[in-house]
Amino acid sequence: MEAIVFEKFGGPEVLHFKDGIEEPHAGHGQVRVKVAAVGVNPIEYKIRNGWMEQVFPTALPAIPGNEFAGTVDEVGEGVTGLSVGDEVLGWTTTGAYATYALAQAEAVATRPVGLEPAEAAALPIAGETAQRVLDLLGVRTGETLLIHGAAGSVGSMGVQLAVALGATVIGTASPANHTYLRSIGAIPVAYGDGLVERVRAVAPQGVDAVFDAAGRGALADSVELRGGTPDRVVTIADPEAAKYGVTFASGGGDRAKAAESLAHQASLAADGALRMTISRTFPLRDAAKAQTLSEEGHVRGKLVLLVE
Numbered sequence: 001m002e003a004i005v006f007e008k009f010g011g012p013e014v015l016h017f018k019d020g021i022e023e024p025h026a027g028h029g030q031v032r033v034k035v036a037a038v039g040v041n042p043i044e045y046k047i048r049n050g051w052m053e054q055v056f057p058t059a060l061p062a063i064p065g066n067e068f069a070g071t072v073d074e075v076g077e078g079v080t081g082l083s084v085g086d087e088v089l090g091w092t093t094t095g096a097y098a099t100y101a102l103a104q105a106e107a108v109a110t111r112p113v114g115l116e117p118a119e120a121a122a123l124p125i126a127g128e129t130a131q132r133v134l135d136l137l138g139v140r141t142g143e144t145l146l147i148h149g150a151a152g153s154v155g156s157m158g159v160q161l162a163v164a165l166g167a168t169v170i171g172t173a174s175p176a177n178h179t180y181l182r183s184i185g186a187i188p189v190a191y192g193d194g195l196v197e198r199v200r201a202v203a204p205q206g207v208d209a210v211f212d213a214a215g216r217g218a219l220a221d222s223v224e225l226r227g228g229t230p231d232r233v234v235t236i237a238d239p240e241a242a243k244y245g246v247t248f249a250s251g252g253g254d255r256a257k258a259a260e261s262l263a264h265q266a267s268l269a270a271d272g273a274l275r276m277t278i279s280r281t282f283p284l285r286d287a288a289k290a291q292t293l294s295e296e297g298h299v300r301g302k303l304v305l306l307v308e
Contacts, residue, residue: 002307003098004287007061009050012288012295015064024094024102026076031105033070033088037121038096038284039153040303041066042237043251045295055250063095064287065305069111069120070101079105087111089120089266090259097287099307106256109263114270122153122276122302127265128258129213130157133234133249134165137209141166146199146207146225149214150186151177153277153302154236158211159186160274170203172218177300184275195221212238212246216297219244277301284308 001023006014026032044064046052069089072082082088082105090108092101111120139145145162149155150171162169163185171186172195178188189198195218199207210222215237222233223244230245241248268274279301282290290303 001099003063004284005061005063006048009048012292014048015288015291017285023100026074026102028077029079029105030076030102031072031079031082031108032074033068033101033103034073035068035070035096035098035101035307036117037069038065038305038307039067039121039125040290040294040305041125042294045291063098065096066091067121067124068092068096068101069117089124090262091124091255097284097305104255107259109259109266112267112270115266118278118281118304118306119269119276120266121304122278123265123269124262126153126157127262129154129236129251130161131261133211133236134158134161136234136247136249137211137232139165139167139209143208144168144170144203144205146170146210148172148212148218150181151300152213155213156184156277156301158213159184170199174298180300191218196224199225208232219246279303281306
């Protein structure tokens with residue numbers, strides 16, 4: 001099969017397109033998926049650089065990628081409810097930047113009619129992360145939530161899910177993304193110096209919770225906006241969380257529960273009630289270009305690889 005592989009840690013230049021790689025086969029409780037599209041996530045360039053070894057040790061050579069959309073083409077023993085030919089989305093255990101990927105059967109959901117593969121591949125990680133953080137924060141109807149990095153894939157998902165809960169959402173982003181944030185229901189503010197004053201100008205009543213999806217040094221301002229307490233401030237990206245007493249939500253959890261939520265979110269997206277914004281697509285061979293753009297930041301929505 002074809003796949004993107006890295007054999008040492010480093011910059012995007014360590015990613016190589018290879019053919020003739022041995023195909024994986026579904027074991028007990030697994031399905032094999034012929035991959036159609038792959039979501040590109042910041043964690044992947046961090047793993048590739050070797051920055052996450054203490055958290056996510058990586059055996060080399062490695063195939064990057066965690067979320068996918070594709071077609072089941074092999075079903076392992078003990079699997080029920082899934083058949084060859086089913087269109088699915090979910091999380092892989094073997095790396096998604098490839099022709100074929102394995103997944104635990106409980107970690108996939110059926111892709112509904114009306115949801116294209118690129119949109120489906122953009123949903124698992126952003127949807128699970130956003131929902132998990134909103135649950136951690138306990139966001140409720142009538143509250144005001146501040147989201148840093150609101151135009152990114154996780155941030156924009158968080159905006160929409162929080163708005164659906166009945167919360168008022170303030171989102172930080174570059175001015176170029178402010179129109180987009182308004183279109184998904186957020187009140188946009190620019191990040192950087194003067195952030196506290198800008199947020200207070202649009203939310204004089206204060207903010208009830210803060211969701212940091214950016215990891216770009218906004219925790220001190222977040223604590224200040226919460227009245228000096230780190231209570232109900234969660235980051236998924238800032239390594240200085242402990243310095244401020246802020247909760248760092250590192251991911252993982254119950255994949256079966258996440259797959260149930262994923263099925264619901266996929267249905268909403270297919271019906272147009274949840275907007276998946278694809279920033280740009282790349283052929284699998286250009287994975288290095290996609291990761292370079294991801295590492296540069298300021299991506300609106302999601303980067304997706306298309307697998308032939």
